[in-house]
Amino acid sequence: MAGRGTVKPQSGFNANNDAQVLFKAMKGLGTDEASIMQLLIARSNAQRQEIKAAYKTLHGKDLVSHLKSELTGKFETLIVGLMEPPTLYDAKLLRNAIKGAGTKEKVLIEILASRTSNEIRNIIQTYKNEFGHNLEDDVTGDTHGHFEKMLVILLQASRQQGVQEGSIQSDAKALVNAGEKKFGTDEEQFITILGNRSAEHLRRVFTEYMKISGFQIEASIEKETSGKLKEILLAVVKCARSVPAYFAECLYKSMKGAGTDDDTLIRIMVSRSEIDMLDIRSEFKKMFKTSLNSMIKVDSSGEERKALLLLCGGDD
Template sequence: MASIHANPDFNAEELAQGLRKAMKGFGTNEKKIIEILTSCNNEQRQVLKKQFKTMYGRDLIDDLKSELGGNFEDAVIAFMMPPDEYDAHCLRHAMKGAGTDEKVIAEVLAMRSNDQIAAIREAYHRVYDRDLEKDVMSETSGHLKRIFVSLLQGNRDESEDVDEDRAQADAQALYDAGEAKWGTDESEFMTSGIGQLRAVAEKYHTLVRAVEKEMSGDLEFAFKAVLLSAVDQPAFYAERLYKSMKGMGTDDETLIRCVVSRAETDMEQIKSQFVDKYGKKLVKMIKDDTGGDYERFLVAIVGE
């Protein structure tokens, strides 16, 4: 269940007027901006951007950037992007410059449907005039590269069809596999269909723990992402959100990405998993680790 929904009384002209008033003149009414932007879903926010430009001849994103700052600005701009463009942005950012953030690549590619993958590839080419698959291939290597390129094909079996005999055989093979074999033979298995992966996980009840035990680093993360994409996506995001705020400092990029990307899909389930797993409400941890308008905006998205 989503935490952000379509507004049945959506009025783009009225909301555009409200945003203009909140940003015009001396001072900015951040509370009003938060209230308006979180009152409608992403599709409606795209209409709102066009309406704002029609009425005032101004770019809403540029105006928001000029009025806001810091993590609050980053979160608002992310929230205002169409999902495919935001995912493309996250992938480009993960590969641009020195070093590559393989965890971000794994998170985005593993958790998206075939149709979403196709849309992301198109958006990446449209916005950056680059080929996503070529960039991923140039920035990764080994088993990670194999998994990412396979996911990029957007050709996963999304049906619930299960071959029980194969599921049992795969579970046994995984049980028998030693550390040296994990990540080689299993690379092909981990890009199996959604229903098949879930069936294997049911037969091999400690599969996630086995991945954690036998792997490490980015490869472990990628395997868990692919596995949990079939078995339990909210659990994956609950862990991502917890780790983004645990300890000294906050990984604001991960916090923003997870909140924004799941607001209209399964945020309510993520919140439930968060409490079950960590004994603390997600919104409470956000309040403890952030502040100001940034905190208020994230809380408005996540919901109490």
Template sequence: MKGIGTDEDMILMILTARCNDQRQQIKATYKKAYGKDLEKALKSELGGLFEDLIVALMLPTVQYDAAKLHKALKGAGTDDEVLIEIMASRNNEEIKNICKVYKKEYSNKLEKDICGDTSGHYQKLLVILCQGSREEEVEEDKVEKDAKDLFKAGEGKVGTDEEKFVNILGNRSFEHLRLVMAAYKKISGNELLDIIEGETTGNLENLMLAIVKCAMNLPAYFAEELRATMRRAGTDDDTLMRIMVSRSEVDMQDIKAYFTKKFGQSLYTCIKEDTDGDYCKALCYLCGGQD
């Protein structure tokens, strides 16, 4: 970055090839050596989607999630896709850490901001998830009961007892929910996913479906979300970037494997076809290159 011009290739090769902890060390050492904030320096040197991606990589993971949630909630309107993706997919520890950082950075509780922007059973389910208190263990005696309760709350009655769906999906562990889905199929003959689609609508439906999909197979959920970003008229770069940044050190290899198996094309190839320039190069580095 010194002098006229910028070596974008060097920037992306260094920062995308390092883990987040290493990037935080680089940021601290840079400030100590040159008396400048690396994030601000990068913003002044770069532009467009490439700048957005590189700056996103410089944030600690939990701070990045908190920032995305705050952006989704602030101002007029709510970005429910962001709310649903993050709240449905993060584990207890991640949710608790996000809440701590959110309060520190934005001087307000995440739960309070969620309540200010949402309503009804959708709000209730988000608030339950915001506690970061999913049951950790599978309780065998609850599996059959939960499956029967969900059947009675949906297919087995006129109308839908959404409260029952909210409490079970919001509080049970993913492993427990997988067993509940299998038990439900035996009782009903139908998939729980299909029942949720038939019994609920709107953001509540989308949040419940996301929880069930995450419980079934978390990498598969993100692979399908990534595919959706590149199937529209124009690429949904916000979602593409968010998933690539947040999952690059978590389960990217599993996401890539499922992506290729499900869609018959590698994630790397899709990124190459749908993006360009240094932004494309950086995304390709994050996904670990070709399969």
């Protein structure tokens, strides 16, 4: 997977020079947003952290605070997001999704269903360091029922490794018996199996499930469950099949229909830009017969659009 991002480290990088360019772009009247955007998107996240340090040393100012004071709206959200170390970015997104009025379950689902066990463990640690809270306590204080159980299992970040040949058949049967074969649904089985097995194991289970039941597992989940539990189970299944395809679908949904869901669009473009944006783009094209690039052009405007197009890194 390495190197499937659109954002790469800049060669011949010089943090002090970059800090000077950014300072000039924000000095005096008016802000040169184009320079800020082009510079920051052409650097890796690790390089942006070095620029942040150099900026403080040279100008005695916090770069992010300075950017916040000069930029506005969704463009500000995007640029500030790019400046966060990835794990801290995820931790802050989760914190904002939980605190305040009403939980943004969508954010919890998207992050916890798609991140690796290692990433989740790092997020939990960063969350604790940053907010002095236990992420699991915050999540359980704000969610309930089977949805909460599934989130808690994902937060354990203890998926089995590899494929358990001996239990492919029995897992598939257990899922069929818990759903298609049962009057009512045994949600616990779905939660336990989908929450604890590796992606490669689950892909084999889904194939077996289809053989036994005649249904794709997604169709059964749609039929057998509802609400937030349905959303998180589907997200976990989709991520087990293909994380880039999952994000391609999330991006598509954020732009189709009336009004763009800018927060989702920015969140995914920022967090996947160095990981698998090239794969997301190719899945997007395959699934929706249009390029991510052309859809962003139609669905966003101004500086935010230019920045998103840079993160998208070209047309397919």
